Amino acid sequence: MRPYAKLYITRKGEMAARSGHPWVYGEEVIRVDGTYATGDIVDVYSQKGRYLGTGFANDISKIRVRIVSDNANDRFDDAFWQRRVKYALQYRYTVMGPADFSCCRLIFGDADQMPGLTVDRYNDILVAQTLCYGMDQVKPVIFKALVDELAAMGVSVRGIYERNDVKVRELDGMTQYKGWYEADFLPQPGSPVTTINENGVLYDVDVENGQKTGFFLDQKYNRLAVAKIAAGRHVLDCFTHTGAFALNAAKGGAASVTAVDVSEEAVAMTNENIRRNGLEQIVTAKQANVFDLLTEMAEQKCRDYDFIILDPPAFTKSGHTVHNAIRGYKEINLKAMKLLPRGGYLATCSCSHFMRDDLFRRMLRDAAKDAGVHLRQIEGRQQSPDHPILWNVPETDYLKFYLFQVV
Known part of the structure; x- marks a missing residue:
C-alpha cells in the first residue's frame, strides 16, 4: 500500500504525463483520494486508475504536481x-x-x-x-x-x-x-x-549582486564560435552585460571591439573584465541604449563594424507577448544587417523559450528581405550541454544562436 495521496487527472493531463512532461496543472486534477500538504509527495493516476508518476504537490501554484519519477518502485528518501x-x-x-x-x-x-x-x-x-x-x-x-x-x-x-x-x-x-x-x-x-576562467578569459563573478546567479553560462561555446571568426574584425557587441562576447572576440584576434550596454553597472563590470584580461587596447565599453545607438548609426551611414553581435535579454516571458517580441528582435536585426558591409558577420540570438526557433528563423528571413541582403548561415547553435534539452519538456529548449555572413 503506497503512503501517498492519489490525484486523478484528465485525459489531456494523462497524455502529457505519458509523453514524459513532468507538469500537472490544477485544472487537470479531477479527483483526490487522501490528504496532503503543500510540498508533499503525491501519486498521479489516470481517470482509469493507471499509475502515471509521483511528484511534489502544491495547491497554491498553477502547476499542481511536479512529477519527479514515473517508477512506482522509487522511494523518495x-x-x-x-x-x-x-x-x-x-x-x-x-x-x-x-x-x-x-x-x-x-x-x-x-x-x-x-x-x-x-x-x-x-x-x-x-x-x-x-x-x-x-x-x-x-x-x-x-x-x-x-x-x-x-x-x-x-x-x-x-x-x-x-x-x-x-x-x-x-x-x-x-x-x-x-x-x-x-x-x-x-x-x-x-x-x-x-x-572564473571561461574559454581562457578571466571574470570576477559577484554571486550576490550579479544578474540571475551571477553570470550567463549557457553561451560558453557560442562565445567560442564568435572568437573563431573574429580575427582582424571590427566588432560591435550589443547588450554586452559583463563583456563576455566582446572579450572572446578580442581573444580571437579582433582588431577592435566596442561593447555596449544600457546599464551603467554592466559597463563598469565590463571595464573591470577588460582590465583584468589586459585588453584595454582592443576593447572599449560604452553605455548606450542599443536600439537608439543602432538607429543613430544607420542615420549616419556608419560603416565602422564588420561583425555585429546581438545578445539581447528575453524580449518575451510569456506566449501572450511573442508578437511584440518579434517586432523588437526584427528591429535590431534589421538595423544590424543594414549596418554591415557585404561579407560582414552577424551573431544573433534569443534566450526566450516562447520565441520558438521557427518564429526566430522567420523573423530573420523577414529582416534580411527588408534589409535587401542574403544570409549565409555558418552555424546554428543552442545552449551549452550543461543546460541539457529534454525533448519531452519543451521548456528546457530556450536558447537560439545563429552565426551568419551577410552577402
Missing part, C-alpha cells in the same frame, strides 16, 4: 536525491570535460528531474535558486550531496549562495531572500566574489 545529484554531476563532468567543469550549471531543474532547482558552479562557490516548494524542503539533502560528491571528485566548495530573490517564488508560496546557506558541512564562505 535521502538516497534517492543523492543518486539524482550524482547522476547530474557525472553528466556535467562527461559533457563539459574537466577544464569546463569548474564553471558550469550542475543542476538544471526538470532536465535533471529536480524541478525548480538551479545550481551553478563558479569555481569554489555554488549558487542555488529554488522555485519549487517541494524541492525547497529537500534542499538540505541536495546541498549536502553536492558538497560530498564534489569532494569525492577533488573539488572543495567554499560556500553555497542562495539567489532566491525572485518574485516567481511567491507563486509557489515561498518568500524572497538571498544569502549564504548555513550548514555545519560548509565553512565560513567569506566574500561573494570569485574568479
